[in-house]
Amino acid sequence: QEYTGLKMEVTQWSEAAKSSDIQSKLAGRKAFLVAATLRPETMYGQTNCFVGPELKYGVFAVNEKEAFVCTLRAARNMAFQGTFDVQGQVNQLFEFSGKDLVGTKIKAPLSINPEVYVLPMESVLATKGTGVVTSVPSDSPDDFATLTDLKKKPEYYKIDPSWCALDPVPVISTPTYGEMIAPALVKQLKIQSAKDAKQLAEAKEVAYKEGFYNGTMSIGEFKGESVQDAKPKVRESMIKGGVAFPYAEPEGLVISRSG
Numbered sequence: 001q002e003y004t005g006l007k008m009e010v011t012q013w014s015e016a017a018k019s020s021d022i023q024s025k026l027a028g029r030k031a032f033l034v035a036a037t038l039r040p041e042t043m044y045g046q047t048n049c050f051v052g053p054e055l056k057y058g059v060f061a062v063n064e065k066e067a068f069v070c071t072l073r074a075a076r077n078m079a080f081q082g083t084f085d086v087q088g089q090v091n092q093l094f095e096f097s098g099k100d101l102v103g104t105k106i107k108a109p110l111s112i113n114p115e116v117y118v119l120p121m122e123s124v125l126a127t128k129g130t131g132v133v134t135s136v137p138s139d140s141p142d143d144f145a146t147l148t149d150l151k152k153k154p155e156y157y158k159i160d161p162s163w164c165a166l167d168p169v170p171v172i173s174t175p176t177y178g179e180m181i182a183p184a185l186v187k188q189l190k191i192q193s194a195k196d197a198k199q200l201a202e203a204k205e206v207a208y209k210e211g212f213y214n215g216t217m218s219i220g221e222f223k224g225e226s227v228q229d230a231k232p233k234v235r236e237s238m239i240k241g242g243v244a245f246p247y248a249e250p251e252g253l254v255i256s257r258s259g
């Protein structure tokens with residue numbers, strides 16, 4: 001899978017992170033949460049970022065100036081893709097549990113919301129991407145459903161309601177679903193919560209296909225262009241601008257026993 005790694009710079013750590021050793025371990029480096037996305041063209045509509053509250057996240061030195069926050073698994077992959085100064089080596093400076101990252105404020109490159117908060121999402125997989133997921137509730141049914149749950153019960157999820165207060169942003173328009181495909185699909189498929197995994201998988205499939213084949217950009221540098229045309233252009237523009245980098249992972253490697 002060829003993802004885009006999005007660099008979301010930490011501008012204010014959560015209370016839990018603030019009271020940890022993180023500042024001294026960073027030794028002056030800037031920290032970035034790195035989100036892995038397959039939809040670079042939707043980055044205009046980021047409203048927050050998600051981590052798995054029960055997952056472990058490392059803080060890895062990129063060089064003397066920067067550090068990335070992601071799973072160890074992702075850092076090991078990056079180490080072989082020229083992401084870090086020292087090829088093939090991972091230098092972990094610190095470790096967080098996902099729940100300690102919740103409430104951290106980060107920059108969201110390209111988004112009309114320049115800064116967003118880190119929120120918890122139970123369904124983040126440790127085995128995919130970086131374990132950090134940037135959230136686009138206009139175009140991702142999972143993100144919209146999770147945010148709806150968080151807004152209903154902020155105390156239960158131990159979050160401040162202001163952290164999930166940003167509304168979905170129109171990014172892509174499709175003839176069938178208009179400008180808010182994710183909320184439309186959540187309604188149409190009667191999805192009640194982020195726990196409705198089966199319907200959410202179906203909604204995701206429809207949203208991917210509709211967005212890619214029939215979507216037109218409603219915002220940004222490539223407004224009016226088809227999603228198919230805009231997608232690689234937005235990606236290149238972010239990579240050139242130094243806010244993103246290519247991140248690949250070996251997908252479902254099957255080791256044959258018979259050789």
Ligand code: ZZB
Nearest residue numbers: 037038039042124125128129131133136139140204207208
């Ligand atoms: C922003 C975005 C905007 C995404 C959208 C999707 C959509 P897939 O298709 O199953 O391979 N993601 C990335 N890593 C994880 C993880 N570890 N656990 C759970 N979700 C993860 O999934 C790739 C997408 O799933 C990624 O692209 C990321 O969310 C999320 F409008 O980034 B995406 C219809 C989907 N729309």
